[in-house]
Amino acid sequence: MSDLVLENIDLYYHRVHALRDLSLTVREGEIVSLLGNNGAGKTSTLSMISGLVRAKTGRARWGDHDLLRMQPWDAVGAGLLHIPEGRRIFSTMTVHENLLLGGYLVKDQKVIARRAEEAYELMPRLAERRGQQGGTLSGGEQQMLALGRALVGGPKLLLLDEPSMGLAPLIAKQVMEIVQRVNAQGTTVLLVEQNARAALKIAHRGYVLESGRVTMQGSAAELAADPRVIEAYLGA
Incomplete structure (x- = not known):
């Protein structure tokens, strides 16, 4: 099984402690959503997985691959694709x-x-x-x-950073439906998305990050029903 497993990850940007003892799992075939406010560590998590930044401590494995020792281009060749915020098309x-x-x-x-x-x-x-x-x-x-x-x-594992940012609601809905169809065709997805309602609608499970730490986790349904998530991310 090509599960993604992060264990006790610590990541620094100079003196800024961006990820703190972060552990999470994305099972093969899942859509897992990372929720959190700006600065919570969501983008840093994706960047660490794809090799754009290096963790100081911890373990990060995807199937048989040690992500902390892989170069980004080797990760791409193995089927780990990262779509960053802002699309970055030519x-x-x-x-x-x-x-x-x-x-x-x-x-x-x-x-x-x-x-x-x-x-x-x-x-x-x-x-x-x-x-x-x-x-x-x-x-x-x-x-x-x-x-x-x-x-x-x-892609076998797709990292998506804010795919609906700046889009009209109808277009954002279409993009999320496409992500769901890509997953149905066999691609595992780790999704960072400010629109928590849309993310939890298509995700199987989710994690909430605050200041680089996991503070909540559970099935998408459990998180969507959690009063703390509703107050912080979903609204009334």
Whole structure:
């Protein structure tokens, strides 16, 4: 089983203690959501998993992979894909060129082409804009493009940071439905999302982070019904 397991992770940015004795598990096939206010450590958790920053202490394993010893490009090659906040698409390249870049570590061009077509089938709006420059897309379309680019890489574990940020409610709902469909096709998802209601609607389980620590955890239903979560993140 390719479960993601973090144990007693401590992470520092110079003197700032960003993650404090953090432990969590994402089982293969799950969607797990990380909830918390700005500065709680959610993005730091994703960055540590994908190798962009290094933990000072603790253990981080994904299946047989020791994530604390992996380089980011090796993680990508193994199927660990990270879509950061802000989408980070290439604005002067076309939609199709952006998608193909997602397969830069895939040696079989036929596999890249097939995955790109599968992304178009999953998100027909991208197919309609195949030759359009990425920078001319709407925010929702750019988020779909970021998702599609990751899918061309063949993700087994997908790290998603704020996929609905800045999107109109209807478009945000569509993006979250796409994430749910990607998971149904076999991709494990660790989701950071400010819209806690939307995140818990599609997640199997969740963790609440405060000041770099896990303060609550449980099934999505349990967290959605917890008075503390309702007061802090869901509203009345």
